Amino acid sequence: MAIDIRQFLTTVKKEVKNKPVPVVDLIAVQTEDPYRVLVATILSARTKDETTAKAAERLFKHAPDLSSLAELSPERLEKLIYPVGFFRNKAKYLADLPGALRKCNNIIPDTVEELVKLPGVGRKTANLVVAAAFKKPAICVDTHVHRITNIWEYVDTATPLQTEMALRKKLPQDLWIPINSLLVAFGQSICKPISPLCHLCQLEPLCPQKDVSPRKIASSKNRNHLTFISWNVNGIRAAEKKGLVDILQEFDADIIGLQETKAHPDQLSENLKNIKGYHVYWNSAEKKGYSGVALYCREKPLRVTNGIDVDEFDHEGRVITAEYENFFFVNIYFPNSGQKLKRLDFKLGFNKALHRYLDNLKKEKSVVICGDYNVAHKEIDLKNPKSNEKNAGFTIEERQWMDSFIDSGYIDTFRMFHQEPEQYSWWSYRFNARSKNIGWRIDYFCVDEKSRNGVIAAEILQHIMGSDHCPVQLDFRPLT
Numbered sequence: 001m002a003i004d005i006r007q008f009l010t011t012v013k014k015e016v017k018n019k020p021v022p023v024v025d026l027i028a029v030q031t032e033d034p035y036r037v038l039v040a041t042i043l044s045a046r047t048k049d050e051t052t053a054k055a056a057e058r059l060f061k062h063a064p065d066l067s068s069l070a071e072l073s074p075e076r077l078e079k080l081i082y083p084v085g086f087f088r089n090k091a092k093y094l095a096d097l098p099g100a101l102r103k104c105n106n107i108i109p110d111t112v113e114e115l116v117k118l119p120g121v122g123r124k125t126a127n128l129v130v131a132a133a134f135k136k137p138a139i140c141v142d143t144h145v146h147r148i149t150n151i152w153e154y155v156d157t158a159t160p161l162q163t164e165m166a167l168r169k170k171l172p173q174d175l176w177i178p179i180n181s182l183l184v185a186f187g188q189s190i191c192k193p194i195s196p197l198c199h200l201c202q203l204e205p206l207c208p209q210k211d212v213s214p215r216k217i218a219s220s221k222n223r224n225h226l227t228f229i230s231w232n233v234n235g236i237r238a239a240e241k242k243g244l245v246d247i248l249q250e251f252d253a254d255i256i257g258l259q260e261t262k263a264h265p266d267q268l269s270e271n272l273k274n275i276k277g278y279h280v281y282w283n284s285a286e287k288k289g290y291s292g293v294a295l296y297c298r299e300k301p302l303r304v305t306n307g308i309d310v311d312e313f314d315h316e317g318r319v320i321t322a323e324y325e326n327f328f329f330v331n332i333y334f335p336n337s338g339q340k341l342k343r344l345d346f347k348l349g350f351n352k353a354l355h356r357y358l359d360n361l362k363k364e365k366s367v368v369i370c371g372d373y374n375v376a377h378k379e380i381d382l383k384n385p386k387s388n389e390k391n392a393g394f395t396i397e398e399r400q401w402m403d404s405f406i407d408s409g410y411i412d413t414f415r416m417f418h419q420e421p422e423q424y425s426w427w428s429y430r431f432n433a434r435s436k437n438i439g440w441r442i443d444y445f446c447v448d449e450k451s452r453n454g455v456i457a458a459e460i461l462q463h464i465m466g467s468d469h470c471p472v473q474l475d476f477r478p479l480t
């Protein structure tokens with residue numbers, strides 16, 4: 001049965017309401033400047049939006065308009081736009097752009113036919129510029145638009161060009177401009193190229209799902225183990241704007257421990273406080289906007305405890321413990337030793353008190369200990385060990401504490417399965433560290449020695465964005 005495209009796109013619009021706006025649309029809205037839209041569109045090809053946005057910002061500082069762009073050499077352009085995909089080619093296109101536009105009186109053309117004559121501008125780019133910069137009817141068919149309109153059997157085409165031509169014939173003209181940004185956001189978040197999240201999609205009952213293999217969800221009800229997630233979200237309210245609520249649901253985890261929430265519950269949206277199927281618990285720091293941990297638990301714990309019962313450390317919202325019949329789940333945001341190691345002593349004191357607290361728990365039953373430990377244990381756990389030996393998170397004192405913790409009978413579950421280097425869970429926001437994988441592994445799931453046999457898998461979920469940390473996962477079967 002043929003789909004109702006207007007109804008489908010209206011539903012998509014609701015689905016992507018809180019998703020990030022594609023960078024080119026953002027620049028179009030913010031600047032209303034065809035030059036910037038054209039340049040950003042060239043940069044955006046085969047590049048993540050986050051990377052494009054940063055490269056465009058750097059470039060526009062030095063080349064706010066066409067005449068200043070003409071002053072920059074290809075080598076300088078390469079440096080400014082790195083690491084966008086194909087940066088060398090794109091730098092050359094940008095260097096050639098002012099010359100090519102001289103034939104058009106230095107005015108950016110507003111037709112696809114004229115735009116495709118410019119260096120580095122294909123049909124997709126030209127359509128996007130016409131639509132985003134000039135608000136003239138144009139259909140930008142990128143991989144998401146091509147793929148999803150075929151999945152919906154709205155078109156039956158083999159190439160993006162064929163899709164564009166087919167859409168020109170049947171898509172109502174008022175939908176030409178919005179279809180691109182809607183389906184890009186939808187394709188990046190829900191109708192993903194590999195294993196789309198049909199189980200979360202409002203269109204699922206109506207969608208023809210042509211040639212689709214939906215993600216297989218081993219529902220938590222059917223699993224014979226528990227799945228746990230730990231994630232330093234670096235501000236839960238900021239992470240919400242980057243899609244945290246959807247991501248938490250997609251985990252389909254039994255317990256999720258979040259660190260560095262930086263908020264009190266009364267500052268949070270109802271969406272964050274009421275995630276369907278979860279009981280939520282908070283331990284916030286007294287100081288506003290600082291530290292804080294949270295737990296999302298599918299099964300209600302027998303008891304939840306905040307802190308470790310040491311007054312000196314319990315004002316900073318660093319530890320929350322959920323007790324179940326067969327295990328304790330302890331979620332921790334370890335202190336950072338700080339600049340010039342000003343808080344190193346505080347951190348070592350906290351670690352020692354926490355160690356005592358965990359030793360007491362493990363006398364009763366299994367203990368699962370997750371969180372941002374704020375220490376890279378060994379040289380393999382960070383990209384640049386030598387240059388960080390005196391820095392917070394890799395000092396000899398912090399590493400010695402981690403040695404003593406492991407030696408006393410706790411297992412770093414990730415290293416049970418993975419010995420390879422360059423497996424990190426945190427990257428600085430500076431210097432494009434994440435895209436270059438200059439990172440640290442400082443987020444761990446540890447268990448006590450007797451629970452070792454309950455550990456089924458441990459992973460770092462590096463593909464999940466939304467914070468300067470990525471989540472880590474533990475699959476665990478509690479001992480009975």
Ligand code: SF4
Pocket residue numbers: 151190191192196197198201202203204207208209212214
């Ligand atoms: S049901 Fe699946 S294939 Fe169809 S639109 Fe939704 S996510 Fe895509």
